[in-house]
Amino acid sequence: MAKVKTHVEESDILIIGGGMAGTGATFEARHWGRDLKIVCVEKANIDRSGAVAQGLYAINCYMGMQWNENQPEDHVRYARNDLMGMVREDLGYDMARHVDSTVHMFDEWGLPMMKNEKTGRYLREGKWQIMIHGESYKPIVAEAAKKSANKIYNRIMITHLLMDDEKENRIGGAVGFNMRTGDYHVFKAKAVIVAAGGASHIFKPRAVGEGMGRTWYAPWSNGSAYALPIAVGAKMTQMENRIVLCRFKDGYGPVGAYFLHLKTYTQNANGENYEKKWYDQTKSLVGEYIDHHPTPTCLRNHAFIQEVQAGGGPIHMVTKEAFQDPHLETVGWENFLGMTVGQAVVWASQNIDPKYTNPELTTSEPYVMGSHATCSGAWVSGPEDLSPPEYFWGYNRMLTVDGLFGAGDTVGGSAHKFSSGSFTEGRLAAKAAVKYIEDKKADGIKVSDKQYKDLKEVIYKPLENYTVGRNEITGGTVSPSYISPIQGLQRLQRIMDEYVGGIATNYMTNENMLNRGLELLKWLEEDLENVGAEDYHQLMRAWELKHRTITSQCVTEHTKFREETRWPGYYYRGDHLKLDDDNWHCLTVSRRDPKTKKFTMEKVPVYHIVDEKKEKKAS
Amino acid sequence: MKACPNHAIDVRGYADFAPMGHSVRVRREEEKGTISWRIKFRNGTEKNFVSPITTKPWGKFIPKLAEEDKPNQGEITTQRLYTEPKGLNIDGDLPTVSKDSFKKGVYY
Ligand SMILES: Cc1cc2nc3c(=O)[nH]c(=O)nc-3n(C[C@H](O)[C@H](O)[C@H](O)COP(=O)(O)OP(=O)(O)OC[C@H]3O[C@@H](n4cnc5c(N)ncnc54)[C@H](O)[C@@H]3O)c2cc1C
Numbered sequence: 213m214a215k216v217k218t219h220v221e222e223s224d225i226l227i228i229g230g231g232m233a234g235t236g237a238t239f240e241a242r243h244w245g246r247d248l249k250i251v252c253v254e255k256a257n258i259d260r261s262g263a264v265a266q267g268l269y270a271i272n273c274y275m276g277m278q279w280n281e282n283q284p285e286d287h288v289r290y291a292r293n294d295l296m297g298m299v300r301e302d303l304g305y306d307m308a309r310h311v312d313s314t315v316h317m318f319d320e321w322g323l324p325m326m327k328n329e330k331t332g333r334y335l336r337e338g339k340w341q342i343m344i345h346g347e348s349y350k351p352i353v354a355e356a357a358k359k360s361a362n363k364i365y366n367r368i369m370i371t372h373l374l375m376d377d378e379k380e381n382r383i384g385g386a387v388g389f390n391m392r393t394g395d396y397h398v399f400k401a402k403a404v405i406v407a408a409g410g411a412s413h414i415f416k417p418r419a420v421g422e423g424m425g426r427t428w429y430a431p432w433s434n435g436s437a438y439a440l441p442i443a444v445g446a447k448m449t450q451m452e453n454r455i456v457l458c459r460f461k462d463g464y465g466p467v468g469a470y471f472l473h474l475k476t477y478t479q480n481a482n483g484e485n486y487e488k489k490w491y492d493q494t495k496s497l498v499g500e501y502i503d504h505h506p507t508p509t510c511l512r513n514h515a516f517i518q519e520v521q522a523g524g525g526p527i528h529m530v531t532k533e534a535f536q537d538p539h540l541e542t543v544g545w546e547n548f549l550g551m552t553v554g555q556a557v558v559w560a561s562q563n564i565d566p567k568y569t570n571p572e573l574t575t576s577e578p579y580v581m582g583s584h585a586t587c588s589g590a591w592v593s594g595p596e597d598l599s600p601p602e603y604f605w606g607y608n609r610m611l612t613v614d615g616l617f618g619a620g621d622t623v624g625g626s627a628h629k630f631s632s633g634s635f636t637e638g639r640l641a642a643k644a645a646v647k648y649i650e651d652k653k654a655d656g657i658k659v660s661d662k663q664y665k666d667l668k669e670v671i672y673k674p675l676e677n678y679t680v681g682r683n684e685i686t687g688g689t690v691s692p693s694y695i696s697p698i699q700g701l702q703r704l705q706r707i708m709d710e711y712v713g714g715i716a717t718n719y720m721t722n723e724n725m726l727n728r729g730l731e732l733l734k735w736l737e738e739d740l741e742n743v744g745a746e747d748y749h750q751l752m753r754a755w756e757l758k759h760r761t762i763t764s765q766c767v768t769e770h771t772k773f774r775e776e777t778r779w780p781g782y783y784y785r786g787d788h789l790k791l792d793d794d795n796w797h798c799l800t801v802s803r804r805d806p807k808t809k810k811f812t813m814e815k816v817p818v819y820h821i822v823d824e825k826k827e828k829k830a831s
Numbered sequence: 832m833k834a835c836p837n838h839a840i841d842v843r844g845y846a847d848f849a850p851m852g853h854s855v856r857v858r859r860e861e862e863k864g865t866i867s868w869r870i871k872f873r874n875g876t877e878k879n880f881v882s883p884i885t886t887k888p889w890g891k892f893i894p895k896l897a898e899e900d901k902p903n904q905g906e907i908t909t910q911r912l913y914t915e916p917k918g919l920n921i922d923g924d925l926p927t928v929s930k931d932s933f934k935k936g937v938y939y
Contacts, residue, residue, distance in 0.1 A: 242896040243913040278920035285928070306910075309926050313918035322887030347859070347866050348884035355890045360897070423845030462848040546880050549868045553855060557842060560872045561849035595910060597927050600935075639912050647907050797936060820934045 216389075216672065218396045220664075223251040223362070225645050226401035227638075228370045228386060228440070230254035231262025232631045233620025234407035235357035236314070236638025237645075241405075242360035244646040249362050251399060253388065255408075255752075256432065257366040258354040262409055263430045263621075264631055267347035267550040269469060271325075272630035274315045274342045275308055279333055282340070284308035285822040290340070291628040292820070294508050294585055296501055296778050297797060298450065300625030301821040302594035302603055306640065307626055307633045314636045315342070323352050338472035340628070347550035353635065367392050370436065371755045372667050373404065373444050373616070376657045381445070383615035384659040387667050391752045396671070398664045402654035403615045403645035406590070407638055410581030410621035411435030413701065414764045415454075416709035416716070417577045419462070426554050428457050428464035429579040434756035435763035437622035438580070438589065442762050445806045446611040447591035449624035449799050449816075451763075452770035454578040455586035456513055456719060456782050460529070461572040462562075465555025467529065469547045474534040478516075478573060480524035490515040497780055498791040509585040513781030516575055517718060527573045531566035541567060577715050578783065580767055582621045583634045586782070588767070589624030591801050592617075595640075600819045607648050609641035612803075615654055617641040625799065674754040678744035694744030697753035700736065704761055707732045712768050713783035722787040726772040733765050737809075762804075766811065770800050773813040861889050 225245065227237045230252050238252045254261050275282045287308040292299045315334075319325050324345035326335035334342040358364055370388035377384070385400040412429040425431045442448060459467060470476045480486040487507075494502045494511055502511055516527055535541045544566060548555040558564070564571050582589030593599065595608045609617050619641040620634035629637060648654060674697075681694040695703075708714055711729030713721040721729075740758055745751040776792035777785045798815040805812070841856050843849065852873040859866045864885045870878045896913070916924050 239896070240913055243899075244902060244907060246897065246901055277926075284926055305928060310912055310915065310919075312920070313912060313915050316918050316920065317914065321893045322885040322889075322891075324883040324886050345882045345884065347882060352885065352893070356893045359893055359895045419845065419847050421845070421847035423847040423849075426845055542880065545870070545878065546882055549855075549857075549880055550866070550882055553842070553857070554844070556868075556870055557844040557853065557855050558849055560853035560855060560870050561844045561851070563872050563874045563876070565872070565876060597910060598930075600930065600933055636912075643907070643912060650907065817935045821928050821932065823932070823934075 216394055216396050218398065218668070220398045220400065221251060222249070222400045224248035224402050224649055225250045225405065225642070226386060226399050226403070227252040227405045227407060229262070229406065229408035229437070230258035230354065230357060230364065231407060231409050231620065232264055232353065232634040233622065233638035234405070235353040236635035237405045237407055237619055237642040238357035239360045240639035241642035241646060244643050245649070248646065248649065250360065251363050251365070251401070252357060252361050253365045253368050253370055253386070253399065255367070255369045258357060258364060259351050262350065263433060264350045265430065266553060267349050268344065268631055269346055269547045269551045270337050270341045270343050271315055271318070271632045272341045272468070273311050273628060273633040274334065274340065275312050276333070277312050287340070287628070288822045289824070293504050295453070295587060295627050296498070296508055296510065296791065298453070298778065298799060298818060299587055299627050300594065300603065300799070301819060302598040302600070303592070303623065303626035304628070305598055305821060306595045306608070307629055307636055310640065311632050311636045314639065315632050318352070321352055321356065323349060337469055341468060341472065343469070343473070345550060349631070365397070368397055369752050369755060370408070370440065371671050373440050374400065374659050374663060375444060377660050377663060378656060378658045381613055382657065383613055384657050386440070387664055387671070389671060389748070389751065391748045394748045396668050400659050402649050402657060403617060405617040405619060405638070405641050405645055406437055406440055406622045407619045408437035408440065408622060409433040410579060410583070411438065411760060411763050412579050414580060414704065414708050414760045414767070415577045415712070415714040416705035418574070418715060426462070426464060428459050428576045429581060433581070433621070435580065435759045437618070438766060439759035439762040441590050441611055441613065441616060441618070442766055442804050443806060444613055445803060446613045446616060447801050447803045448766055449589065449591040449801050450770070451580065451588045451624070451766045451802065452774050452800065453586050453588050453779065454580050454767060454782060455584055456578050457576045458513055458516055458573055459576055460555050461574040463548070463552060463555030463558035464576060465548045465552045467573070469543065470529060470531070474531070474540050474544055476529050476531050476534050478527055478529055480519055481526055481528070482524065486519040486524055486527070487512065487515040490518050493518065494780070497777065497789060501791065510779040510781035513575055517781060521718060528570040529573055530570050532568065532570055535567035578713065578719070580763060582623050582626065583629040585627060587625050587627035589622050590618045592623050598821065602816060603819070608644040609637065610644060610648070615648060617645050671755070672751070674743050674745035674751055677742055678746050681744050691744065694742050695739060697743055697745065697750055697757050700740060700743055700757045701760070703736055704757065704764060707736065708764055712764070712771060719783045720786050721771060721783060722785060723772060726768055729768050730765070730772070733761065733768060737761055737765070766802060766804065769802055769811040769813065773800055859884065
């Protein structure tokens with residue numbers, strides 16, 4: 213270990229993760245902070261990193277304010293309806309009022325946007341989505357970040373945040389290692405923006421062999437966005453609100469363009485519209501929420517899950533009609549080729565030509581994220597002009613740790629941001645971070661050598677565990693004193709799957725199961741002191757696993773706290789099967805004490821900043 | 832996965848759910864601004880598609896902000912982002928909501 217080189221870099225703004233939110237933050241930080249030193253650190257290579265690595269076929273969040281297609285308040289109504297009432301409306305409104313300027317820049321930069329031939333406007337896939345040829349979406353936004361940053365580091369995984377030794381609860385930077393060279397990197401910074409994406413692979417995926425990489429959310433999204441802030445005591449919100457997606461079977465190809473643009477629809481194996489069948493049963497659980505338009509995503513999942521349990525599966529997407537139109541057929545295929553090529557591969561392998569065969573759908577394992585039809589993540593301040601007092605503490609998108617900002621999947625409460633909204637939120641966080649520095653809030657930060665030297669010992673320990681432990685092996689590969697990262701991951705996924713509402717129990721859990729889950733997670737946490745890594749790549753796996761584990765503990769604590777089933781179809785609390793607006797029309801907020809590692813939970817009021825009027829008419 | 836010297840890439844599906852005998856081949860050409868795909872089914876059916884990847888010479892229209900005009904004095908305290916409000920293509924400034932209308936709790 214003595215051989216590992218240490219590099220210390222000082223900067224003003226440090227951006228962790230160069231995905232959609234991170235590239236947006238890096239770009240905007242340069243506009244407001246002309247003379248600041250801006251550094252972005254990415255675990256992979258920003259040209260193809262993050263959830264948009266393979267490209268996208270639609271920008272899922274665009275208002276079209278210029279044509280009065282939608283206004284920000286419409287988006288607030290939409291997102292809160294989809295999330296069964298529970299969102300941070302201030303954050304959603306704020307993102308929505310800025311997102312159009314982001315999309316207009318993408319157009320200018322060369323992202324191929326489809327146009328409606330009649331109107332000349334962007335071609336709508338649905339009310340919020342516009343269609344693109346987006347195979348190169350990520351390299352294009354990466355270029356913008358590269359032109360703005362003083363330095364971009366690829367292949368460095370951030371494992372811990374650094375804290376100011378002088379002033380309590382103030383950020384000082386972050387540390388990590390280069391997974392190619394093994395070098396230790398210390399980034400001292402005045403403000404830090406966490407933009408490290410969501411979390412897949414915390415619940416057991418449906419494919420556990422070679423195909424375990426084919427989850428819907430990016431398999432490399434490992435929960436750093438949550439684990440880094442949680443570990444320094446930042447508050448989190450709505451972490452119970454994991455998402456389950458209805459997707460094409462095996463390849464997890466998205467269904468948005470199919471439903472919205474191709475107008476395909478679902479049916480059970482007998483050709484029936486099964487959603488109608490479950491209306492009364494759903495109403496008995498959630499009341500009038502089932503009558504909302506559009507039907508909330510979780511409730512549509514609920515009907516799917518019930519129908520399969522009742523023996524009506526498989527569920528199919530009826531494509532045979534739409535695919536007779538050659539243009540729509542092309543759209544149907546290209547939708548996957550430029551976004552989720554694995555789905556095209558699955559269809560080719562199984563001779564599924566949607567023109568002649570209606571493809572099967574499935575519901576996925578759960579994921580944790582803050583940018584989709586779900587809003588788990590950090591508890592952040594909103595903008596001054598839109599946020600009630602409980603939601604505002606000085607700087608937009610700042611977490612409850614001074615100088616620590618978040619954007620994209622990192623940020624909780626602001627659902628339905630998607631790629632464009634995540635980039636936009638990165639821009640908002642960056643502007644606020646510049647202001648934080650200009651206001652001299654970051655003056656006098658001290659990060660002692662001891663702080664980062666101690667962390668170095670911790671970070672490289674898995675290599676040592678391996679080197680020492682393997683001496684005990686006399687045959688084969690099994691050591692009595694360490695477990696490998698993949699073994700730890702499989703244990704984590706089983707715990708989450710069986711106790712916290714994964715596919716094994718059809719997304720069902722209850723307090724007893726959650727308590728058992730927490731006990732097993734605690735032992736896993738202890739055992740991860742003994743994880744062994746044979747090289748730097750495995751060291752990354754070890755740290756990804758540790759981040760997933762902290763994230764999972766937080767998800768489990770939140771799931772236990774909310775004693776109702778707010779989102780049937782995402783998960784069920786069997787001991788509280790009904791939605792309970794009297795007691796739980798609120799946001800859940802947690803904090804893990806960095807010293808005791810104990811979580812405390814609280815309820816925070818939900819504020820509705822726009823009324824319902826138009827929503828009713830607009831169905 | 833198989834990559835050839837001309838940057839075409841061939842993939843096969845994951846063994847846990849993809850029967851063999853199929854292939855999806857892709858070739859991405861930045862100079863041409865296109866990406867081409869060839870899909871071969873297990874039963875021999877073949878489909879070809881081509882999509883644009885950019886509408887502009889690669890990277891040329893992405894600004895280098897360090898060389899652009901500086902933001903106006905005091906703009907840092909507004910809610911505006913780079914290019915706004917002009918870049919929104921709307922009349923007037925950014926929309927906002929009056930705090931008097933906020934409601935706490937169940938009713939909205
Ligand atoms: C299959 C699929 C289809 C989608 N379809 C659409 C669509 O059609 N339209 C749409 O608008 N949106 C779509 N989305 C959603 C969109 O991709 C996300 O909302 C968006 O990418 C979230 O941005 P982010 O920056 O938070 O996360 P990401 O873009 O995932 O970026 C996170 C970055 O952080 C890096 N990172 C993680 N941990 C660390 C660490 N410890 N140290 C350093 N770096 C780290 C990652 O490598 C990654 O680059 C889709 C997503 C998927 C997976």
